[in-house]
Amino acid sequence: MLELLKEEVFKANIELLKHGLVIFTWGNVSAIDRTSNLIVIKPSGVLYEDMKAEDMVVVNLEGKIIEGELKPSSDTATHLALYRSFSTIGGVVHTHSTYATAWAQAGKGIPNIGTTHADNFNDEIPCTRDMTLQEIEGEYELETGKVIIERFQRLNPDFIPGVLVKNHGPFSWGNNAEDAVHNALVMEQVAKMAYIAYSINPDLTMNPHLIKKHFNRKHGPNAYYGQSK
Numbered sequence: 001m002l003e004l005l006k007e008e009v010f011k012a013n014i015e016l017l018k019h020g021l022v023i024f025t026w027g028n029v030s031a032i033d034r035t036s037n038l039i040v041i042k043p044s045g046v047l048y049e050d051m052k053a054e055d056m057v058v059v060n061l062e063g064k065i066i067e068g069e070l071k072p073s074s075d076t077a078t079h080l081a082l083y084r085s086f087s088t089i090g091g092v093v094h095t096h097s098t099y100a101t102a103w104a105q106a107g108k109g110i111p112n113i114g115t116t117h118a119d120n121f122n123d124e125i126p127c128t129r130d131m132t133l134q135e136i137e138g139e140y141e142l143e144t145g146k147v148i149i150e151r152f153q154r155l156n157p158d159f160i161p162g163v164l165v166k167n168h169g170p171f172s173w174g175n176n177a178e179d180a181v182h183n184a185l186v187m188e189q190v191a192k193m194a195y196i197a198y199s200i201n202p203d204l205t206m207n208p209h210l211i212k213k214h215f216n217r218k219h220g221p222n223a224y225y226g227q228s229k
Contacts, residue, residue, distance in 0.1 A: 001058055001067045002040055005031055009040045009091075010053040012177035016095060017048040019185050027095040028073040031177040032083050034090070037061050041079060043070035074141065081145025082173060086157045089173040091180035096169045099191035103127070104164035110191050113206045117190040118214035120161075125187060126151050127164040144168070159219070162187045 012029040016022045025048070030041035040056045057068035061080055065072065073079070079092045095101075103110050110125040112118055117125075128147045135143035148163050148171060161183045162172035170187055174180035197204055218225045 002033055002036075002038060003053075005033055005040045006056040006058075007053045009042065009056050009177050010051065012091070012093070012181045013042050013051065014048060015178075015181045016093070016184070019181075021095045021097045021181075021184055021188060022048070027093070028075055028079075029091065029093050029177050029181060030073070030076075030079045031091040031180075032089075038066060039076075039080065039083060041072045041076055043068070044073050046070065075144075077139065077141035078145040078148070078171070081142060081149060082171070085145075085149045086152075086173065088158055088175075089161075089180075090175050091173060091177035093172045093177075093180040093184040094169065095184055095188075097184070097188040097191075099195055100164060100170040100188050101168075102195065103191050104169050105167055107166045109164060110187070110194050111206070112211055113194055113197055113204055114190070115210055115214045116186075116193060118211040119218055120183065120186045120215075121190075122159040122211065122215040122219075123155070125160060125162050125164060125170075125190070126155065128166050130166060159215070 009029055009031050016027050025045050028042040030039050032039045039059050043055050043057050046055060055070055057070055057072040058066040059072055059076060060066055061084060063076060063080055075094050082092050104127060107127055109127045112124050128151045131147060144165055151163060161174055162170060164170050172180050172183040172187055174183050217223060
């Protein structure tokens with residue numbers, strides 16, 4: 001079942017390791033087949049070096065295991081909440097990458113202070129609020145998804161394909177698993193750049209016209225970056 005999607009999700013998980021976004025088992029990638037509304041996700045606690053495509057777990061949008069011998073990621077409920085609320089996304093990534101997680105632990109969004117950031121995110125990468133005791137002691141992973149969705153009530157997840165969960169770490173998403181990994185990697189890089197930039201000049205500023213220009217030349221209605229299809 002969904003063998004091609006399993007292979008895609010497996011390869012995307014390995015890309016996290018390849019790009020240094022994860023160590024040990026600290027992260028997960030999933031992707032959804034919108035026709036069947038089935039999700040393929042990494043199994044929980046399995047080392048990337050030991051994983052195979054057939055180890056990927058298939059669940060439905062309610063979290064029921066449809067196929068797979070292993071338990072799905074402990075973050076599955078967060079992924080599912082995002083798929084249910086953000087109807088345009090096809091892949092979700094969670095990591096504990098160093099710089100993005102540092103911003104999350106500091107409780108600060110990553111400000112858009114350069115064209116590298118603006119090429120991929122049209123605004124600050126936001127950070128969620130503190131979770132309540134009831135949320136933490138209840139259905140924690142589901143509630144994590146809910147606080148992300150709450151943070152995006154007035155934001156467009158297609159234009160800002162990532163978030164920092166306060167005191168926890170980054171989540172990103174995209175058109176598919178590969179795109180979500182791309183956005184996770186960009187988020188880590190701009191988090192690192194912002195940390196260095198503020199250490200050089202705490203009073204730095206960013207030209208808002210540059211943000212608009214760089215985002216629109218890749219993602220706007222008259223985008224011209226790259227080759228014509």
